[in-house]
Amino acid sequence: MLETLNEATINTETAESSTSILVDWGTTNLRAYLVDNSGEVLETRQRQQGIRNVGDGKFADAITEILKDWDSTCPVLMSGMIGSAQGWHEVPYVNCPSSIEDIAHVLTPISDNPRYSIVPGVLYQAPDEMFDVMRGEEVQIFGALDLSKQKDAVLCLPGTHSKWAYVKGGVLESFSTSMTGEIYSILKTHSILGALMSDGPDDEAAFNKGLERSGAEGGLLHHLFSTRTEGLFDQIRPEGLPSYMSGILLGHELRNSAPSELNGNPVLLVSEGILGQKYMSAFEYFGIPVQLVSAEDATVRGLSLLQNIVATKGKK
Amino acid sequence: MLETLNEATINTETAESSTSILVDWGTTNLRAYLVDNSGEVLETRQRQQGIRNVGDGKFADAITEILKDWDSTCPVLMSGMIGSAQGWHEVPYVNCPSSIEDIAHVLTPISDNPRYSIVPGVLYQAPDEMFDVMRGEEVQIFGALDLSKQKDAVLCLPGTHSKWAYVKGGVLESFSTSMTGEIYSILKTHSILGALMSDGPDDEAAFNKGLERSGAEGGLLHHLFSTRTEGLFDQIRPEGLPSYMSGILLGHELRNSAPSELNGNPVLLVSEGILGQKYMSAFEYFGIPVQLVSAEDATVRGLSLLQNIVATKGKK
Numbered sequence: 291m292l293e294t295l296n297e298a299t300i301n302t303e304t305a306e307s308s309t310s311i312l313v314d315w316g317t318t319n320l321r322a323y324l325v326d327n328s329g330e331v332l333e334t335r336q337r338q339q340g341i342r343n344v345g346d347g348k349f350a351d352a353i354t355e356i357l358k359d360w361d362s363t364c365p366v367l368m369s370g371m372i373g374s375a376q377g378w379h380e381v382p383y384v385n386c387p388s389s390i391e392d393i394a395h396v397l398t399p400i401s402d403n404p405r406y407s408i409v410p411g412v413l414y415q416a417p418d419e420m421f422d423v424m425r426g427e428e429v430q431i432f433g434a435l436d437l438s439k440q441k442d443a444v445l446c447l448p449g450t451h452s453k454w455a456y457v458k459g460g461v462l463e464s465f466s467t468s469m470t471g472e473i474y475s476i477l478k479t480h481s482i483l484g485a486l487m488s489d490g491p492d493d494e495a496a497f498n499k500g501l502e503r504s505g506a507e508g509g510l511l512h513h514l515f516s517t518r519t520e521g522l523f524d525q526i527r528p529e530g531l532p533s534y535m536s537g538i539l540l541g542h543e544l545r546n547s548a549p550s551e552l553n554g555n556p557v558l559l560v561s562e563g564i565l566g567q568k569y570m571s572a573f574e575y576f577g578i579p580v581q582l583v584s585a586e587d588a589t590v591r592g593l594s595l596l597q598n599i600v601a602t603k604g605k606k
Numbered sequence: 607m608l609e610t611l612n613e614a615t616i617n618t619e620t621a622e623s624s625t626s627i628l629v630d631w632g633t634t635n636l637r638a639y640l641v642d643n644s645g646e647v648l649e650t651r652q653r654q655q656g657i658r659n660v661g662d663g664k665f666a667d668a669i670t671e672i673l674k675d676w677d678s679t680c681p682v683l684m685s686g687m688i689g690s691a692q693g694w695h696e697v698p699y700v701n702c703p704s705s706i707e708d709i710a711h712v713l714t715p716i717s718d719n720p721r722y723s724i725v726p727g728v729l730y731q732a733p734d735e736m737f738d739v740m741r742g743e744e745v746q747i748f749g750a751l752d753l754s755k756q757k758d759a760v761l762c763l764p765g766t767h768s769k770w771a772y773v774k775g776g777v778l779e780s781f782s783t784s785m786t787g788e789i790y791s792i793l794k795t796h797s798i799l800g801a802l803m804s805d806g807p808d809d810e811a812a813f814n815k816g817l818e819r820s821g822a823e824g825g826l827l828h829h830l831f832s833t834r835t836e837g838l839f840d841q842i843r844p845e846g847l848p849s850y851m852s853g854i855l856l857g858h859e860l861r862n863s864a865p866s867e868l869n870g871n872p873v874l875l876v877s878e879g880i881l882g883q884k885y886m887s888a889f890e891y892f893g894i895p896v897q898l899v900s901a902e903d904a905t906v907r908g909l910s911l912l913q914n915i916v917a918t919k920g921k922k
Contacts, residue, residue, distance in 0.1 A: 418822050421835035451831065468827035472797055480792045481785075506734050509862030510826045511784035511855070515767065519737035539827070546825030 309361045312593035313353070315372035316426055317342050317450075320352065321589075324360050329594040333360070341377045349378035350403060367397065367593050369409035370426035378406075383413035383423060387463045390432040390592075394599035409596060414464050422467050426589075427453045431462060433592030434560045434583040444549055445558040447585070448569050450475075454547040468543045474536055483514065483535060486521035490529025492564075494571070499526070500537020501575050504545060513538045540572045548578050556581040560588050625677050628909035629669070631688035632742055633658050633766075636668065637905075640676050645910040649676070657693050665694035666719060683713065683909050685725035686742035694722075699729035699739060703779045706748040706908075710915035725912060730780050738783050742905075743769045743876075747778060749908030750876045750899040760865055761874040763901070764885050766791075770863040784859045790852055799830065799851060802837035806845025808880075810887070815842070816853020817891050820861060829854045856888045864894050872897040876904050 308327035313320070318340035324333045335356050344352050349372070357366070373381035381398045397407045411425035427447050434445060435457060445455040450471040456464045478484045499520075503513050517535045520526040526534050548557060556579040559569055566582055573580035624643035629636070634656035640649040651672050660668045665688070673682070689697035697714045713723040727741035743763050750761060751773060761771040766787040772780045794800045815836075819829050833851045836842040842850050864873060872895040875885055882898055889896035 416822075418819075420819065420822060420832050421839050421841070422831070423835060423838065452827075466824050466828050467831040468825070469797075469831050470827050473793075473827065473830075476792050476796045477789075480796050481788055503734075503736065506732075506736060507862075508782050509784070509858055511768075511786050511789065511859055512782050512862065514789075515738070515783040515785050516736050519739060522739065523737050525737070542825055543827055546823075546828065 310364050310594075310597050311357060311360060311366040312590060312597070313366060313368040313372075314370055314426065314429075314589045314593075315353075315368050315377070316340050316370040320356060321586075322353075322356050322360075323590050323593075325590065325594060329591065331590055341371050341374070347378075353406070363405075365597070366406045367409065367597050368406060369429040369589070369593060373398070373408040373411060373425055377408075379408060381408045381410045383411045384428075386412060386414040386465070387461045388412055388428070389461050390595060391599060393428060393432075394596045394603075397596065397600060409593070412462065412465070416464070422465060424453055424465060424467070427455070427465075428462065429592035429596070430560050430585060430588040431455050431457065431592070432595060433588035433590065434558050435460065436591050436595060437583055437587060438558055438581060440555070440558065442553075443555060443558050444552065445560055446547070446569065446580075447560045448565050449561075452543055452547075456549075466547060468547060470539050470543045474539050477514065477535065478532060483517045483531070486518060486528060487531040487535075488528035489532070492568070493526070493530035493533040496526045496530035496534040497537040497568070497571065498575055500534040500539075501541040501572055502537075504538050504541025510538070510542050513542075536568065537572070540568065544572055544576055544578070548573075548576070552579065555579070558583050560585050562586060626680050626910075626913050627673060627676060627682040628906060628913070629682060629684040629688075630686055630742065630745075630905045630909075631669075631684050631693070632656050632686040636672060637902075638669075638672050638676075639906050639909075641906065641910060645907065647906055657687050657690070663694075669722070679721075681913070682722045683725065683913050684722060685745040685905070685909060689714070689724040689727060689741055693724075695724060697724045697726045699727045700744075702728060702730040702781070703777045704728055704744070705777050706911060707915060709744060709748075710912045710919075713912065713916060725909070728778065728781070732780070738781060740769055740781060740783070743771070743781075744778065745908035745912070746876050746901060746904040747771050747773065747908070748911060749904035749906065750874050751776065752907050752911060753899055753903060754874055754897060756871070756874065758869075759871060759874050760868065761876055762863070762885065762896075763876045764881050765877075768859055768863075772865075782863055784863060786855050786859045790855050793830065793851065794848060799833045799847070802834060802844060803847040803851075804844035805848070808884070809842070809846035809849040812842045812846035812850040813853040813884070813887065814891055816850040816855075817857040817888055818853075820854050820857025826854070826858050829858075852884065853888070856884065860888055860892055860894070864892070868895065871895070874899055876901050878902060 310325055312323045320339040321336045323331050325331050339352050372378050379400050384393055396410050400406045409429055412428045414422045431445055441460045443457045447453040452468045452470045454466045517531055521531050559580050559582050561569055562585050626641055628639045636655040637652045639647050641647050655668050688694050695716050700709055712726050716722045725745055727739055728744045730738045747761055757776045759773050763769040768784045768786045770782045833847055837847050875896050875898050877885055878901050
């Protein structure tokens with residue numbers, strides 16, 4: 291009994307100085323993690339309070355509200371669209387090639403509230419001068435590399451705007467965005483293709499048929515139209531059409547983004563839940579070696595690493 | 607004066623037996639043409655009364671209304687979505703390969719109103735079993751071939767759902783649909799890409815940049831995202847972004863549908879107005895020989911040819 295009490299006392303004391311708060315603040319969601327100094331998550335909170343849903347720029351109020359009764363003195367490190375022009379404070383992008391140290395070097399405190407800092411996004415300019423950007427995924431990339439103990443890797447981060455990242459020697463050299471998730475969603479809701487669809491459980495055969503079709507002649511604009519004819523001619527029932535269209539889109543993303551040569555290393559798929567399973571199936575269908583890393587774990591690990599780099603520098 | 611009167615009398619007399627009415631009835635528009643027996647258009651009427659806008663299946667009322675005070679006894683031949691399941695009377699597709707005679711053979715009268723007949727659409731099943739369909743464009747294809755005096759041709763019919771048709775010896779052998787127009791429209795209205803756009807005049811430099819980018823690595827899902835970054839980094843001003851996105855989409859359509867070998871024949875571009883000009887520019891940018899045929903002329907010529915085949919058969 292006395293021992294337990296002592297432990298509790300010690301924990302309370304160390305919590306004062308060793309916890310930190312990590313925040314993943316995107317377009318649609320706000321997630322906060324209270325972590326101890328070993329990177330262990332003590333508590334998680336999540337709200338549908340992405341930057342799009344915070345009224346009148348009241349970001350300070352929103353974050354104070356979700357963090358209430360947590361340690362009110364420790365640093366708070368935030369990543370994601372919170373650092374965009376539409377977020378709390380716009381933070382300039384870091385250029386590729388970029389290491390995690392390059393990013394840690396420019397964590398940007400909120401000027402009138404320096405307890406809070408924001409991780410910059412990353413900018414890549416391809417040889418043909420096409421720009422590409424990310425905000426938040428850079429944290430997941432470095433987190434996933436650490437979790438999987440890789441220094442050379444190709445990573446796939448599926449989502450509304452899927453990112454493919456190409457890393458060498460621990461340095462993010464380049465990346466590429468595909469609008470897979472957003473285009474799936476608007477086609478389903480607003481196009482003639484959605485009109486023939488019904489909701490239903492995932493249809494694996496229809497999904498695989500879509501993956502296969504993505505390699506046919508005629509390109510994506512043509513393949514998508516076959517969602518209509520597969521429905522019109524009763525080749526796929528209405529409940530299977532969303533899976534078929536999803537297969538076409540994921541098939542195009544993978545065929546265009548997965549390198550032909552992986553040197554035996556699996557692609558690190560940073561995802562979870564149903565979306566992660568869909569991408570796993572697609573990788574397996576194409577025979578591409580893949581390793582799933584939890585996107586949430588990758589976020590927490592990446593933010594912890596950044597926090598530690600800054601803390602270590604501070605002690606030097 | 608007497609001569610003129612005589613001519614008028616003669617015209618009135620022949621009109622009784624020799625005019626016919628041709629109707630192009632699509633999803634959004636209804637167009638009716640009164641033509642003489644040489645195929646000359648005497649009068650044109652157009653209303654935004656596509657099959658989507660005709661309430662309660664009142665197709666007979668809609669057509670009677672637009673044709674009022676025209677010859678009420680001559681045959682009326684109709685093409686387009688009016689023959690679909692959502693139209694007045696569903697007419698089964700004719701299979702590829704198909705000649706104009708194959709189509710003329712199965713013009714389908716409305717059962718309780720046999721003055722009106724509908725042109726069937728065409729179905730093509732590719733070697734990989736992908737189905738493709740058209741309703742209305744088959745008429746324009748045979749009309750454009752006749753107007754341009756071609757028997758072997760590749761045709762491009764741009765639109766909400768662009769069609770590319772491959773014809774040999776006057777026979778429609780295969781075709782392919784690309785959802786270029788519909789995807790442009792829903793991306794502009796419903797996606798994150800539209801958020802950065804302003805309306806403005808066509809921007810040729812931005813359009814050409816999009817055409818060029820459509821050949822870059824990464825595929826369409828990736829290229830589309832660059833519409834956002836070109837806007838974010840002030841590479842293209844908001845008024846130019848619709849042209850840029852349009853260039854990406856047309857570029858993908860042309861790269862995937864135009865055959866590498868045209869044997870010196872131009873692609874027959876069946877279109878008109880601003881859309882026709884955009885496609886003309888894209889063909890010229892890629893150095894693909896092209897000949898523009900008015901879509902309206904092609905419709906009238908195609909329907910006239912079908913009408914004549916039936917009339918000639920009737921006389922035999």
